Amino acid sequence: MRVLGPNCLGFLRPPLFLNASFALATPPSGDVAFITQSGAMADSVIDWAIKERYTFSGLVSVGNMSDLDAADFIEWFAADAGTKAIAVYLEWLHDGKKFMAALREATKKKPVVFLKGGRTSAGGAAISSHTGALAGSYEVYTAAVRQCGGLVADSIEELFELAEALSEMPLARENAIAVVTNAGGPGVLCADYCERLGVRLVELSAETVKKLDATGKMHSAYSRRNPLDIVGDALPERYGAAINTLLEEDYIHGLIVIQTLQTMTDPVADARLVIDAHKKFPSKPILCVFMGGKFTDPGIRLLHENDIPTYNDPLKGAEAMAALCGLL
Numbered sequence: 001m002r003v004l005g006p007n008c009l010g011f012l013r014p015p016l017f018l019n020a021s022f023a024l025a026t027p028p029s030g031d032v033a034f035i036t037q038s039g040a041m042a043d044s045v046i047d048w049a050i051k052e053r054y055t056f057s058g059l060v061s062v063g064n065m066s067d068l069d070a071a072d073f074i075e076w077f078a079a080d081a082g083t084k085a086i087a088v089y090l091e092w093l094h095d096g097k098k099f100m101a102a103l104r105e106a107t108k109k110k111p112v113v114f115l116k117g118g119r120t121s122a123g124g125a126a127i128s129s130h131t132g133a134l135a136g137s138y139e140v141y142t143a144a145v146r147q148c149g150g151l152v153a154d155s156i157e158e159l160f161e162l163a164e165a166l167s168e169m170p171l172a173r174e175n176a177i178a179v180v181t182n183a184g185g186p187g188v189l190c191a192d193y194c195e196r197l198g199v200r201l202v203e204l205s206a207e208t209v210k211k212l213d214a215t216g217k218m219h220s221a222y223s224r225r226n227p228l229d230i231v232g233d234a235l236p237e238r239y240g241a242a243i244n245t246l247l248e249e250d251y252i253h254g255l256i257v258i259q260t261l262q263t264m265t266d267p268v269a270d271a272r273l274v275i276d277a278h279k280k281f282p283s284k285p286i287l288c289v290f291m292g293g294k295f296t297d298p299g300i301r302l303l304h305e306n307d308i309p310t311y312n313d314p315l316k317g318a319e320a321m322a323a324l325c326g327l328l
Contacts, residue, residue: 008063009039012046014056015082021061030055031084032163033077035070037062037091037117041156053304054160057083065094071102078106085110085167087159090141091117100148107149111166113323114145114152115159151328158319161311162328165320168307169285172254175325176202178246179227181258182234182265186291186314187227190256193318198327201226208249215241232262236269243273247281254285254324256317259299261292267299275306285324289317 004011010021014029023042027049036042039061049056057080060073070090077083086106093099106112119138142152151166153159177199181187194201209224217238223229230242239257246252255277259270267290278286288310290300303310311317322328 003067004060005063006066007039009042009061011061012056012059014058021059025050027059028053028055029057031057031082031167032160033057033073033080033083033086034059034089034160034163035062035073035077035086036060036089037065037070038089039063041089045156045160054164069093069095069098071095071099074099074102074106074112078102078109083110085163086112087115087153087163088112089115089117089156089159093141096144100144103145103148103150111163111323112145112150113159113162113166114142114150115154115156116141116152151323153328158316161309161316161320162323165285165287165309165323168309169287169324170283172285172321172325173283174253175200175327176251177254177256177321177325178202178204178252179256179258180239180242180246181227181229181260182232182239182262183258183260184223184229186258186260186289187223187229190258190289190314190318191227193315194321197318197322199318199322199325202251204228205249205251208245211245211248212242215245217241227258232260233264235264236266236273239270240273240277243277243286244280247277247284247286252284254287254321256287256289256314256321258289258314258317259291259296261296267292267296268302271299271302271306271308274303274308278306278308285321287311287317287320287324289314 012019012021014026019026023046027046042061062070077086116138179190204226212218219231222231230238290296290310300310
């Protein structure tokens with residue numbers, strides 16, 4: 001008989017309504033697997049997932065790994081047809097070769113996003129008091145993960161945001177991305193973040209601009225460049241014309257759609273346009289940055305219900321697109 005733990009929360013398999021743990025509840029069923037060395041973190045993640053409707057194919061807390069370890073579960077979820085992406089939080093390993101071999105094989109089938117605890121001397125000391133283990137070099141761990149085809153996250157929030165994007169959207173065939181926005185400021189910030197992360201915002205061709213003009217939906221002051229600022233008074237028809245025109249272009253391989261809330265903005269109708277565009281162009285990743293709160297929330301919920309990743313900050317959208325371009 002194999003042993004999970006000790007010092008762990010247990011194992012949950014939401015699609016089977018299986019909760020072999022002492023977690024208070026089971027999160028919604030989905031296609032992201034979560035492997036964590038911290039049981040308490042898993043408990044809080046489950047509570048958050050229930051509130052935010054974040055979905056999981058499985059959650060496993062490996063604890064001190066006296067027998068079964070992270071590599072075993074990476075291998076298992078890599079072979080699981082119901083899992084599309086794997087998120088991993090680890091503090092230490094006792095068999096680096098086994099971990100790298102499992103990770104290398106897993107990333108041939110599906111994306112794996114990794115978050116390392118104990119990247120500083122203070123964090124390493126905390127690991128020692130937490131589990132009695134040595135943290136190891138953060139640089140060595142992350143270099144090994146990248147060498148095996150995995151992606152590296154910088155925070156818990158980013159870990160799950162990247163896993164969500166990678167599970168719901170196809171990878172970009174080329175690093176050639178466009179941005180549509182109804183506000184200049186967020187578009188500028190998104191361009192800054194994209195350049196910093198290595199995401200290439202392609203220059204719109206003269207032919208593309210002619211096609212946009214020919215829709216008859218563009219404002220006379222729209223930017224005519226990437227990011228494509230379609231101006232604050234954009235109604236859904238203008239968003240639809242911009243989104244579909246850009247995605248129809250062979251040289252554009254992904255799209256970030258930014259929406260800020262103006263008096264005339266219709267978040268639900270804009271969300272429906274994005275959902276329809278994803279159905280029409282399933283091979284191109286589409287991410288949304290719907291910025292707002294109370295009045296924007298119905299559109300955000302509609303996007304989530306239809307597996308369209310959406311964020312509240314252009315930085316998060318740029319980071320997710322960087323992951324889809326294989327840059328993290």
